[in-house]
Structure formats: structure tokens, C-alpha cells
Amino acid sequence: MEDIFTLLNQFNVYITIGLCILVFVLIILNISSLHSTKKLKKNYKKLMRGTSSENLEELINGYLNKVEQISEDAKEVKDIYGGIQAQVKTCIKNVAMVRYKAFDNVGSDLSFSLVMLDDNYDGIIITSIYGRGESVVYAKPINKGLSRYDLSDEEKNILKEVCEKEKDNDK
Template sequence: MVSEYMDIIVAAVAIIIIIQTILLIGLSFKLKKLTRSYRAMMDSTGVENLEEVLIGIKQEQNRYKEEINASKQKIEALEQRMPQLKSKVAIHRYNAFADSGSDLSFSLAITNDEKDGVVLTSIYSREGMYVYGKPIQKGQSNYSLTPEERKVIDEAN
């Protein structure tokens, strides 16, 4: 009885061996292709171990993260200081006295986002020139402001 099925078993084993051989040849080609790709990738690194390359990349990535965090902290500090910086500037020229002839007087406001700063006023007359500086807090001053000074403070913001 075993001899009757022996031909079928041998044929089945032969078919399985042929299928495995075909699969082995296909896998061999894929392995060669993968090996070529690996060598091409590793060729320019000067390293023969992929693990070392990956560890180096991870360390570099961690260093970049630290630099990014430090930069974020600096940016946050600058963002907190920006509203306090005196970056708003306006100037208004005018004729302080009708007899002087032209717009030789001026008011200059230098303020920040919160309207803190200074207003400088130069008054020109035939007898001389006078310069005044007045501190500004929230758009107001402890000293009386002229209409020109109020105008230039508003223009600066």
C-alpha cells in the first residue's frame, strides 16, 4: 500500500522542492538588491555599522533639540521685552510764533507700545532756540503738554 502512494509522495515532495527553489531564487535576488542599497547608503559615511550611524544621528538630533529649546527661551525673553522698547517715533514740525516765518519748531515723541517714553520739543524764535524734554507714562506727563506734543504722542502710537 505504501508503494502505491510512493509515486504520489515523491511527486509532491518534488513539487514542493521546486516551489521552494523558485522562492529561494526570488529571495536571493531581493537580498542582493537590498545589500546593494545598503552598501550604497553606507558607502559615503565611512562607517560599516548602521547602528553607529543611527546612534550618531540620534545624538545630533538631541543636540538640535537642546539648541531649539534654548532659542525658544531667548525668543520668549525678547517677546517680553519688545513692548517695553521705545520703538514708536513721530515728529511734528510747526511754526511756534507767527513772526518767525517757517516751521522751525518741532516736537518729537519716542514711546513704546504702552505709550511710555519721552517727548522732546524744540521751540525756535528770533531770540533763541529752547529744547524741552518731558517724560511720558501711559500717554500722559506730569508736565503740561502742548497741543503739538499731544498730537505727536498720538501719532507715535
């Protein structure tokens, strides 16, 4: 036993220095641990904000219910969007007009042809022919970009222009 005390007395300085280094390392580890705990506590408070309970399971279930509700709402919005998109395809949105002189004895371009088509190239051509003695307005239905009635050159040109413009926009 006395040998152990003698040995300890000889290395007393080294043992003290080793223990001081060990205490210093433990202090650093403790500070690091406190810092990590502080960050964890901050993240926990952020996670639990807006709740009065400390039950994480209730909080997660509440969020899952909200996600399910949002998913149902998104599906409903998607269905509404599909219906609106189908309706928009049948709306008139391809419109063009050309003015021209139908007769040489008329001073201005008072005659016109107006084309109104939807996405399926269905619609109508309205033509007004203005003359000094009379004025005539008539309409011709258009199905898939074609008319079952004979079209004047002006009507053919404006119909072709509208159909080609829309096809270019689709590309």
C-alpha cells in the same frame, strides 16, 4: 509501474510545456528578486553612508545623540530669543515728529515735537520752540501713552498719532 510510464509518454509534450512555463516564471521571479535586492542594497548604502562600521545600532545611537544635541540647542536658542524679544519691547521704535510755527513772527516751521515710544507706550516727547529772540528745548516723559505734564496741542496730536498707528499695526 508501466502504467505510469505509459501515462507520462502520452502527456510528455504537455509536461514539457508546463515545465518550460514554470522555468520561465521562475526566471522572472529571480530577476524581480535581484532587482529588489539591488534597490535594498542601494538604500542600505545610503543609510550607512558616512560610517565605517557595519553596526546599525551604533549608527542609530549616533543619530539619536545628534537629535538630542539639536533639541538642546533649539531650547537654548528659544531662551535667547525670548530674552531678545523682551528687550526689543523696551526699545524705542515708535517715532514721529511734527514741525510747526510756534510764533507768527517766525518765518518757517522751525519748532518741532518729537515722540519716541516703546511697545508699552513709554518714552519721551522732546519739543523745541524756536523764536527770534530765543529757542527753548524741553522733554516730557510718557508712561503708557500719557504724560503727567500738560501737553501742547501739537504734542497731543503727535502722541495720539503714534499710539493709534501702533494700535492699527497690532491688528
